[in-house]
Amino acid sequence: MNLEANSAKKKWSKTKKIVVTLGFLIVAAGVLVYLNFNKLVSAALNQSFQSSLMSEVYDLKFENLRVNPIQGTIAVYNVSFEPKENSEYPYLNSFIRLHTKSLTLENVDISLLLESHELALDKISINTPEIELDVNGSNPILFPFKPTKASEDAGKKRSLDAYFLHEFELVDASFHVINSVKNRDFTIENFSISLRDLLINQDEGQDVISLKNIYISLAKFTGNLTEGPLKHAKFMDFRLMFDSVNVLKNLDTLIFQFRDMQAGIDSLDVHTKDSLFHLQMDVFKLGYLDQSILLKGLSFKPNKTNAEVQKNYSFQQANFSGTVASLSILGINFDSLMYEDKIFIDEVLLDSVATGIYKDNTKPKDLSQFPEYLGQTIAKIETPLWIKSLKVTNVELTNEEKRPDGTTAIVTISKGTAEVKNITNLAPNGELELSARAYLAGTVETILTLKFSYAKPQFSFTGSLSPFDLPQLNPIIQAYSPAKITKGTVDNISFSGLAANTTASGTLKFLYHGLEVDLQLKDQAKWKSSLVTFGANTALISQNPISENSPERTVRFTAERDMNKGFVNLVIKSILNGMKETMIMSKENRKEFNQLKKETRKEAKREAKKENETN
Template sequence: METDTNKPKVKRSGKKKLLWILGGILLFFSVIIFIVYIRFNSLLTAALLKNFNSTSISEVYELKFERLSVNLVLGNIKVYDVQFHPREVPLRNYPYINTSLKLKTNKILLTNVEIFTLLKSNILKLDRVEIAEPSVSLFITDDIPILFPFRDTTHVDTTVAKDAKSPVGSFLLKEFELVDASFEVVNLAKEREFSIKKFNISLQDLLISQLTGYDVISYKHIDISIEGAKGKLQKESVRHASFSEFRIAIDSLEVRKSIDTLIYDFTDLRTVLKDLDLQTADSVFHIAMKSFDLHYKDKSIKLEQVLFKPNITEAAMQARYKYQNTQFSGSVGSLQLLGVNFDSLIYQKKLLIDEVVLDSVFASLFKDKSKPMDTGKFPEYLGQTVMAIPMPLLVKQVKATNVNLVNRERNPDGTYGKANVNRATLMVEHVSNLSPGEPMVIHAEAYLENKVHFKATLGFSYQKPEFSFNGRLGKFNLPDLNPIIQAYSPAAINGGTVDEITFSGIAYKTFSEGNMKFLYHDLNIALELREEAKWRNSVLAFAANTAVATANPAEGQPAREVKFHADRDMNKAFVNLVIKSILDGLKETIVMSKENRKIQNEKKKEMKQEEKKEKKK
């Protein structure tokens, strides 16, 4: 029995010895593998640095990293604690380099690296690079940033030394990922500073080629996104700028960059910007936009919730000007540019647009008429204003809906006037400086004080300073216009009904003339003229101390259809001449001039003759 019990112990002892032997062998090979791995990593480290140091970039920049790890099965290399920054003293002088780059990151992942090619030939070939959460600094001193040396024979010494570095030549990368980078950009050339958060780049099929005198960089696809940025601009009209999100996607981009030229081409581009906020250099105006969307293939640019307003009061704004000045603020719910020819804009510097569509437009205007008029200012008509634009321009159609306008004025006597234009729709056709033979036509439809409906059409000539105009107001109660009339004149309308107002005319450079039909009945005007010498009545002062016809047509008489004439105030824009023309037509209807009385008397004679003929029948 004792012999039986001892046999298993012998077997177990043999197994232990075998396990110890295997363990020792495994440990030996582990140590060998570890030593080889360490040595292999050292070789890779040396190969990576040697590959970098063999390029001309290493003459200007320095690459450092603490360590790396390699996965031989997958061919992946992880590089830790990487620093890339300019050398304190360049190994070779490239005077055209005007921009410096600093990069620091905890880890860079190189995927599917041809490791043995790297070890044997010091040539880095790989499929993908990923840089996670780096901090990047850019320092720019010229309008066209140049970071690295060119394959160049004109700006540096052409003598080839034995230890001369080679240019990058050609570099191909299937994928590149920059994840959540932070950027600090200082541009001395344009006096700008930007701080950028969570900057992300995704590239596919990156190709970099350095040819003689220029670089070629191409991508199959590129995605760039930024989650927040702030900037200061010293030289521009905008001082502070910020946004919450920026995205851009480009297909098949090719860039050719030389010392003084940048040429690019692509098949598609889309960019989105959100929550843009701008403050002007003088801190007077604030510009904001909820979203901006540009799509190259769709030929469209779309903006949402655009705001423009001053940061200071009306009094402070008007104090900035010696003469009368129109202060503007407003907002647009949506603005769409459709059928945009981006190729003409990029390559030929021509702005060609099929349609501009605006919706939910609000505009506020204010003018202080107690200030003197600038007699040296001569506003052009719209046709001549468009023709003076230096860039070739064609906008086939502009449409604005849900437009509301508030016009406020401070009168010379210190009182204030206010007029509202509500629920307006505008249609503008042929805004162009390319074909002056065809006029620009504006169709407008709106409500005065949200009650009085009117339509108007204006046609502006591009060839000479003149425009045509016509319009119609439907039936309405005259007291509905009292808010406007009392704001701008010493009158109030106690009663009366307008049956119809139609007018048409031509505005020339210095005057206008045309025809009006103003039909009304039961007109009752209360009038009290103010005595201030500087005050200028703008609606009904012409009726003072004059018998006013209470109806048109008067009983038993033909309707008065009159001619009007208005002299242009050369220091005011076209709108003022249109208003003066309409007011002169109204005046001529109520209190006719000698010429119009003569025409009316002829019509009376004709009417009486017709009545006599009817009686004889």
Template sequence: MTPASLPPKKKWSLAKKILLAFGSLALGAGLLLYLNFNKLISSALNKSFESSLISEVYTLKFENLRLNPLQGDISVFNVSFEPKKSADYPYINSYVTLHTESLILKNVDVRHLLESHELMLDRISIKKPRVEMDVNGSNPILFPFKPSKASEEAGKKRTLDSYFLKEFELIDASFHVINSVKKRDFTIENFSVSLLDLLIDQREGEDLISLKNMDISLEKFSGNLTEGPLKHAKFLDFRLMFDSVNLHKNLDTLIFRFRDVQAGIDSLDIHTRDSTFHLQMQRFSLGYLDRSILLKGLSFKPNKTNAEVQKNYRFQTAHFSGTVASLAMLGVDFDSLMYADKVFIEEVVLDSVSAAVYKDNTKPKDLQRFPDYLGQSIAKIENPLRIKSVKATQINLTNEEKKPDGTTAKIHISNGTAEIKNITNLAPEEELHVQAKAYLAERVETTLSLRFSYLKPEFVFDGRLATFDLTHLNPIIKAYSPAEIRNGTADEVTFSGLATKASATGTLKFLYHDLEVDLQLKEQAQWKSSLVTFGANTVLISKNPISDTAPERSVRFTAERDMNKGFVNIIIKSILDGMKETMIMSKENRKEFNQLKRETRREAKKEAREEKGKN
């Protein structure tokens, strides 16, 4: 295409040129005004902060600011909020430091900010800040309540006064908290907070805070504790929600009220300070309005062997370990717990409980330790307590002891259920009820009922062992004596008694047949047992009753309590003493039994005469 054939160029009219010039000028002026306006906003924000008492203790810095004039949003970049090295407020004992790449202030009243240097807005959003807190007091005080003399002379009299914020968001923050008072160091990752309708009313000497809703969550928590029973703790996915919160705080008092709270923790992991025990929990959840607490996957186990753990004890001391699949507390009175330190719970339900008990009996007994019965242990609890019912299912218990001769004895209790009613220290005239059922040595079905007095150290007990092969008791008998049952069947074992502070008395009926006992007489001279003594087969009767016409042997027993052991030991001693009395009667029981035999014979002769007379 030749230049001659090109279309003629359009010439700009004078009006278009003037319009373009004015447009360019307006754009440049607008840009200049925008940049200058941002500087004005930055200056107003700084003046708003510097006019407050907080500026006497903290510094606020930011590198850049951007305003969205259409929406009234202000974005502040590279923000730092740090404590000053010195401040004339000696009652402030704790400090907070914050660094974040961006901070967004939404729906700001820009005109009011420029005219009065007061920040009025609807929302604050902070994403991925780094926060550090240094706590140096049991009641942390981070900000000043009233101006010091120097602040008054400088004209800095204004605190927050009354302030309303529609929404506050802290998203994916990282926290590092050092508590110098309690010697603790915490690290928190991906911490988020959401506050709705926050109202702060700061008066001289006190803060009044209310909000409609507060949601707190964090992805990971880990902490080290220098003092106290714990050494290290961590957990995942913490969740906390408050509804309708009102808070009143002054120098020495904090009053906290709310309509509802829900909380949850996953994967709790705690180590004791001496690294001996390890506590784990898969999940924890709490519901205030539901009045419930739920724990799942509980585990409490030693990090060391039983022998190593026992090195921590000078005297014979049982240590425990175990797991619980779930533990639910229902009908929890949270208000009484928080405001009056009272524990009121309707029901506690445990499922799949496995526990192990270990004790080294080669150690000396603590002769100054006298365990209380359950009634007195509960009565001594300082805080008011009432738990109406505790139910446990699928209970498995292993009791292991290192005997004085160095050998080990084990007893297994499996597939058990238990219900405890009326756990309280508020009604001494009432009784604590315990009902349990389990399998002894994994085969012998056993039921037990206990009623503990709160007024005095005593309890009533009764129980029953269902029909079983007597050889199933060998693991228990051989653990504590040089005897072994070769053959025999227990048709019925029932017992009842009263245990007082120092002894127990009661009755026991032990019906059996085809009993054969092997007693290792060579070892008998070295054997001393406080539980039971078996005689030789020439002394023992092989069945009870001894014939179809003979009466059943039902005996009275008396067992002396080992004052350095608890209630379980006196029950075992009572049962074994009653079984021994059945097989080898004492003088008193023999006298009663002989009288019963004479009465039985008279009755038999009478019935025979009556039968003969009929014929």
């Protein structure tokens, strides 16, 4: 039995050897065929590229290639795509370089590639490449449009007559852009592109491109700008999506159309070229179909102190800084903006605005500067503009001024709201309306409405201040005058007026009682030149009306405009001049008031006579 078992075992071993030998031969033959097939595909890819016009400008190299003929997948390794040193196409002004460890082509028609050297496939995937783009023209041209005579004789043709790609993915690329035209240098980290259904047609002298959608993202962007107002910029998490894109591009024209676009940026950080200012933004979102833009966490602040910034100016110049919690722009007509250079917006909303203004009044005024009213400033904007409404809520404003004597005056406005309607340069006979409500010195509620003419330099204004204790206004009064209110209560302040280019006039009602003013008249010249001149060496009227039987004093006021200052200064002067006229009447106002008193007495006598007759 053992002999039989050993004999059977020996027979099986021979069979096994034959099978193993045949298997080895088959595998070896398969490997040889596979390697040869890879070489054939590699040669076909090279020949496909060399037969294109692009090979006249760029070199394509790769070290290894693997083919899965069943799935139609080609994996290419250690790929480089670089411009040649010399080119016969002088109109090319920009170049691209690409290096990647792997590039995958999916669903390739391998038989077509081998037979005709034409590359037809569904998807291209490039993972973690290194890309450099050198831009040397305002309209970058990277690839030739048509062959030179020598290229045409050699059988070269345009890069593509027509080409369709179902899907393209570039993942986590490092991107370096050098713009020689504008002297800019950008570095991008983790740059990714995903696009679907790309169709390219090349006609004589132009490219026609369409795609279903494209999504672009990057983790971090940093850029240095030699020219222009900005010096350095960086942001994080950029997102950009286009849907249904059509592009027409030739030597001097680029037409870009799409159905929808969405964009977003986080953590924007920009420094101006002079290093004076620093702009930051937490969130930016744009929606084309939504017709909206949203910005959150905005801040605009100087990198230096106000005193250091002021060293850059020879004349009085206001420094601005501030933060905005959110800015929403709604109802934007993007088509008018992109294709017609017109700005049409339904509504702009700003919330939680904190603004600081600093001015050094020890410097001389620039007498050559004449600020215009808002109507004329907007009317002069060249781009057609129409913003239906602008609303601002939760405003905090701090105005700080260094006075000629070196001391500092600070005025605060809090809990402010404002709405501006009809911001446009398309209605020359219309008006811009500004309505605002805020608290002066944190306690005095103030309401103000201004209407600016677009046709001529003038505006009307109306407003009121709610009841308050007059000493609460001391921070504002002492900022502009040597006066101090020690006692008194305001029952009502209401006013209206019309401001022309050089003067303003109107009426004001200032009702108050228990007024006591400390006039610090150590410097008469300073007193006479101050904005608030409550009177000197003249008895102030301590209340209005003087008694229960006396009429209220409603006065007319005039104010001369400081032509080197804007409309806000003129409104303040008008109100303060009206208050002064109430307490120390001019001849004209006194005459009108005396006439009013006579009429009031006559009316009182008539009423008393009627009452006696009735009794």
